[in-house]
Amino acid sequence: MSTELDDVREFWNRVADDWQIQVGSDGDANRRLNSDPVLWKFVGDVQGLRVLDAGCGTGYLSIKLAKHGALVTGIDFAERMIAIARRNDPTGDFRVDSCSDLATVSDAEFDVLVANYVLMDTPDLPGSMQAFHRVLKPGGVAVLVFSHPCFPAGSATLSPGHDGVTYVWDFPYFKPRKHVDPPWGHFRSEFTWFHRPLSDYWRTFVQTGFAVVDFEEPRVTADRYHLVQTETALKRSLACPYSVAFKLQKTTTSA
Numbered sequence: 001m002s003t004e005l006d007d008v009r010e011f012w013n014r015v016a017d018d019w020q021i022q023v024g025s026d027g028d029a030n031r032r033l034n035s036d037p038v039l040w041k042f043v044g045d046v047q048g049l050r051v052l053d054a055g056c057g058t059g060y061l062s063i064k065l066a067k068h069g070a071l072v073t074g075i076d077f078a079e080r081m082i083a084i085a086r087r088n089d090p091t092g093d094f095r096v097d098s099c100s101d102l103a104t105v106s107d108a109e110f111d112v113l114v115a116n117y118v119l120m121d122t123p124d125l126p127g128s129m130q131a132f133h134r135v136l137k138p139g140g141v142a143v144l145v146f147s148h149p150c151f152p153a154g155s156a157t158l159s160p161g162h163d164g165v166t167y168v169w170d171f172p173y174f175k176p177r178k179h180v181d182p183p184w185g186h187f188r189s190e191f192t193w194f195h196r197p198l199s200d201y202w203r204t205f206v207q208t209g210f211a212v213v214d215f216e217e218p219r220v221t222a223d224r225y226h227l228v229q230t231e232t233a234l235k236r237s238l239a240c241p242y243s244v245a246f247k248l249q250k251t252t253t254s255a
Helices: 002-023 029-043 060-067 079-088 125-135 198-207 222-227 231-239
Strands: 050-054 071-076 093-096 110-116 136-147 156-158 165-167 177-181 191-195 210-216 243-250
Touching: 002 079, 002 191, 029 110, 029 136, 029 210, 029 222, 029 231, 029 243, 050 060, 050 125, 060 071, 060 079, 060 110, 071 079, 079 093, 110 125, 125 136, 125 198, 198 210, 198 243
Parallel strands: 050 071, 050 110, 071 093, 110 136
Antiparallel strands: 136 243, 156 165, 177 191, 210 243
């Protein structure tokens, strides 16, 4: 596991500068149009709350949470990501740390934890969820957004007429596995991620001591249609979800 974690850390260090271009200060189009509205609904009012941005990357969400009045700590295991986050917000509390350990974080320190498009990138889902449970106060909330395991974007093509999406699977859906996808967009490096069936995520959440409070498959809503740049992009967003969003609550003891 440590070797695999090191390989993933090396990858994210390598793409950190490209990632800053991708998300900027406001998130990419998928976040802005599809998942961010659900994320903010699940997070709720964070004024005065201690919030951990777990897997903060270059810090765009940490900065937004702070503007909403939260007392934010952002952690990421990629040193280059944290260097960029500190450059983006020199006053922010950004730390080099791994979601699977959270070694710089004390027990029961946070009211809310957010992991925004993180869990599909960690090789150690149980370890990360155990760490998330540990650092939340009793009754604390974890908001988790990650790529939809049933609809991997890299396997999708628009169907004729652009009213649907076709997927080609070259492996069993129920088999967890590491994926390496080719570069896309402006990225110059291959992308590493980890497929798990949705049931594995759900089961791990419950086994590590969380109750599932809410669940959503984010999609662009009618009041935001005008923000989508092309008709094709709108049809694709409405055809299937790019991500899933969970709102979890910590129970008093870990299962």
